[in-house]
Amino acid sequence: xxxxxxxxxxxxxxxxxxxxxxGHVYVVEDGNHRVTxxxxxxxxxxxxxxxxxxxxxxxxxxxxxxxxFDRDGHLxxxxxxxx
Numbered sequence: 362x363x364x365x366x367x368x369x370x371x372x373x374x375x376x377x378x379x380x381x382x383x384g385h386v387y388v389v390e391d392g393n394h395r396v397t398x399x400x401x402x403x404x405x406x407x408x409x410x411x412x413x414x415x416x417x418x419x420x421x422x423x424x425x426x427x428x429x430f431d432r433d434g435h436l437x438x439x440x441x442x443x444x
Contacts, residue, residue: 367393369405377427377439387428389438394422396438410436417443 366373373392380386386399387409394415397406411422423442430436 369397369408372397372406376425379428379430381430387430387436389425389428391424391426394425396425396428396436410438415442 372388373390375388376391377389378386384401387396388399388406389396393412395411396409397412398409399406410420411425413421415421415423417423422438422440425438425440425442427439428436
């Protein structure tokens with residue numbers, strides 16, 4: 362219900378979603394270059410990784426497009442801007 366933006370109450374070009382066994386919703390955002398987790402009923406997300414602007418440094422993404430967790434809980438993010 363909020364317009365797009367950078368704060369943790371908003372999303373910017375969400376491009377992937379994953380729901381874990383606990384009902385947490387993980388969203389990868391192309392526009393904010395980050396992955397956030399949303400718990401049931403939360404008014405804002407929790408930053409998981411990224412969110413430090415677009416780039417090639419550690420903890421930065423450049424147009425992340427999708428995410429996946431393996432059975433051991435490791436997070437994988439497809440980031441087309443950094444190949």
